[in-house]
Amino acid sequence: MKTYTNTGSKDTRSGFGDGLTELGRTNPDVVALCADLIGSLKMDKFIEENPERFFQIGIAEANMMGIAAGLTIGGKIPFTGTFANFSTGRVYDQIRQSIAYSDKNVKICASHAGLTLGEDGATHQILEDIGLMKMLPGMVVINPCDYNQTKAATIAIAEHHGPVYLRFGRPKVANFTPEGQTFEIGKAVHLQEGTDVTIVATGHLVWEALEAAKALNEKGVSAEVINIHTIKPLDAKAIIDSVSKTKCIVTAEEHNHLGGLGESVARVLATNKPTPQEFIATNDTFGESGTPAQLMEKYGLNSDAIVKACEKVIKRK
Amino acid sequence: MANTQQLEDITTQVRRDILRMVHKVNSGHPGGSLGCAEFFVTLYNDIMDRKEGFDMDGIGEDLFFLSNGHISPVYYSVLARAGYFPVDELNTFRLIDSRLQGHPTTHEKLPGVRIASGSLGQGLSVALGAAQAKKLNGCNHLVYSLHGDGELQEGQNWEAIMYASGKNVDNIIATVDLNGKQIDGATDDVLPMGNVKEKFEAFDWIVIEIEEGNNIEAVLKGMAEAKSKTGQGKPVCVLLKTMMGNGVDFMMHTHAWHGKAPNDEQLASGLAQNPETLGDY
Numbered sequence: 001m002k003t004y005t006n007t008g009s010k011d012t013r014s015g016f017g018d019g020l021t022e023l024g025r026t027n028p029d030v031v032a033l034c035a036d037l038i039g040s041l042k043m044d045k046f047i048e049e050n051p052e053r054f055f056q057i058g059i060a061e062a063n064m065m066g067i068a069a070g071l072t073i074g075g076k077i078p079f080t081g082t083f084a085n086f087s088t089g090r091v092y093d094q095i096r097q098s099i100a101y102s103d104k105n106v107k108i109c110a111s112h113a114g115l116t117l118g119e120d121g122a123t124h125q126i127l128e129d130i131g132l133m134k135m136l137p138g139m140v141v142i143n144p145c146d147y148n149q150t151k152a153a154t155i156a157i158a159e160h161h162g163p164v165y166l167r168f169g170r171p172k173v174a175n176f177t178p179e180g181q182t183f184e185i186g187k188a189v190h191l192q193e194g195t196d197v198t199i200v201a202t203g204h205l206v207w208e209a210l211e212a213a214k215a216l217n218e219k220g221v222s223a224e225v226i227n228i229h230t231i232k233p234l235d236a237k238a239i240i241d242s243v244s245k246t247k248c249i250v251t252a253e254e255h256n257h258l259g260g261l262g263e264s265v266a267r268v269l270a271t272n273k274p275t276p277q278e279f280i281a282t283n284d285t286f287g288e289s290g291t292p293a294q295l296m297e298k299y300g301l302n303s304d305a306i307v308k309a310c311e312k313v314i315k316r317k
Numbered sequence: 318m319a320n321t322q323q324l325e326d327i328t329t330q331v332r333r334d335i336l337r338m339v340h341k342v343n344s345g346h347p348g349g350s351l352g353c354a355e356f357f358v359t360l361y362n363d364i365m366d367r368k369e370g371f372d373m374d375g376i377g378e379d380l381f382f383l384s385n386g387h388i389s390p391v392y393y394s395v396l397a398r399a400g401y402f403p404v405d406e407l408n409t410f411r412l413i414d415s416r417l418q419g420h421p422t423t424h425e426k427l428p429g430v431r432i433a434s435g436s437l438g439q440g441l442s443v444a445l446g447a448a449q450a451k452k453l454n455g456c457n458h459l460v461y462s463l464h465g466d467g468e469l470q471e472g473q474n475w476e477a478i479m480y481a482s483g484k485n486v487d488n489i490i491a492t493v494d495l496n497g498k499q500i501d502g503a504t505d506d507v508l509p510m511g512n513v514k515e516k517f518e519a520f521d522w523i524v525i526e527i528e529e530g531n532n533i534e535a536v537l538k539g540m541a542e543a544k545s546k547t548g549q550g551k552p553v554c555v556l557l558k559t560m561m562g563n564g565v566d567f568m569m570h571t572h573a574w575h576g577k578a579p580n581d582e583q584l585a586s587g588l589a590q591n592p593e594t595l596g597d598y
Contacts, residue, residue: 055449060480063442063477067480069443070445073380075374076453097435
């Protein structure tokens with residue numbers, strides 16, 4: 001088994017902030033917009049270095065999406081910043097018409113996704129955003145796993161022409177992927193080779209999947225772990241190749257099982273290679289207040305839950 | 318730059334185009350299109366400084382954004398007559414595989430269109446973004462936009478109206494088509510608008526009123542005045558009072574033709590009132 005080391009837990013939103021800062025220094029077309037959440041999105045440094053390329057919109061997310069669409073007309077590459085809830089559901093039609101249908105080069109950067117923003121509770125804990133965004137034709141949907149990967153993804157999406165949804169979070173999570181990595185949109189990353197079960201995970205559940213693989217290994221079960229940082233376009237080949245070997249799969253995400261990564265994987269398998277699958281995801285529910293760790297446990301999103309799902313799916317082979 | 322008679326001639330032809338387009342497919346929005354014909358014709362043939370051809374970024378020229386996308390017939394006719402695409406293509410309006418979708422879109426790469434519109438209330442935000450991009454690019458040209466009056470019921474407009482003055486976006490001229498009508502009836506019956514001028518002024522916009530929005534001289538004068546007010550630290554709003562269905566007697570003084578096409582007989586009557594000037598497509 002390969003060993004992965006947490007080099008020091010960090011929040012993925014800081015990966016976004018640091019990636020944006022680097023873009024500010026290297027790409028003069030990059031501009032940033034924020035709806036009154038500069039500190040939460042870690043945009044301070046970009047603003048300090050590029051005040052003329054920053055637009056404080058105020059608490060008006062619909063207007064922010066429209067202004068971002070307009071800024072592309074003239075060659076700018078706008079990065080919008082607010083919470084995932086206010087980046088998607090609140091402004092769905094603005095994104096649909098003014099950005100996606102209009103094929104505008106806007107990067108929708110969404111922090112505080114999922115349950116793990118914690119104590120603020122369900123009004124802010126969106127678990128439907130991946131589904132909303134992946135349904136929009138032409139929208140790329142990315143959910144990186146740690147600080148280093150979020151930074152790399154932020155830098156990479158500036159080079160992709162077209163709308164992108166970049167999802168990240170508030171809590172400090174394990175940072176274990178290489179610093180300065182090259183991020184390839186739509187390319188799955190194999191983290192463990194295995195023969196008994198495939199675990200495909202997205203976001204910080206990739207670390208939980210690695211922990212689960214370790215626990216399974218101690219029980220004599222060989223788990224393959226794949227990091228699906230890009231949910232759309234999905235790396236179907238990586239998934240099909242893996243289940244050709246393992247014959248079963250567990251998907252893991254901090255999102256509703258309706259509309260998330262798991263459903264995208266199920267579609268690929270149903271049409272290419274029908275395979276037993278278990279879903280680590282929330283079960284058509286809203287969240288609630290609590291600490292990130294408490295919420296992960298209560299809603300079944302941690303390594304223990306992944307281990308149980310793997311044992312169950314192996315029996316279904 | 319065209320003289321007034323030439324602008325009148327284009328307007329008459331545009332009215333014919335609008336009637337024929339919606340008649341052919343028995344759908345579309347002639348009322349608001351006819352009401353804004355003079356505005357569009359003067360905008361594209363006199364007021365705006367436009368480059369030859371079309372590129373999306375539009376650096377070095379004035380830009381226009383249509384927010385109330387349902388008046389696509391007048392937009393398409395004026396774009397075609399201004400040379401953005403072949404006039405014959407008006408024949409494909411709302412048909413399968415056409416670039417002239419029911420509501421304007423960039424999706425089919427129709428020259429002249431820079432944003433999709435139709436779902437209301439979004440155009441002012443987009444226009445403001447484009448105006449701010451112009452400032453970043455050091456481009457001194459202006460951004461124009463058009464909005465329906467009923468459309469102001471959408472809340473996003475007021476986010477944008479507050480932002481424009483708060484951020485000193487003074488290279489935009491946003492025009493509101495004040496025809497007092499929307500699908501369900503008079504705007505004041507559907508949801509009273511109050512005093513639109515005072516509302517914009519309360520948000521610290523410069524407001525120019527064009528009382529005769531269907532009079533080309535009046536539109537030219539009003540828009541020239543609006544232009545002269547740009548660059549003073551404040552956004553500029555034009556309140557354009559128009560008559561829905563203008564130029565076709567039975568379509569005027571009613572909201573009935575907001576989204577309804579004329580039948581054969583009505584088409585003949587409308588065309589007779591607007592004799593061919595530039596040649597039908």
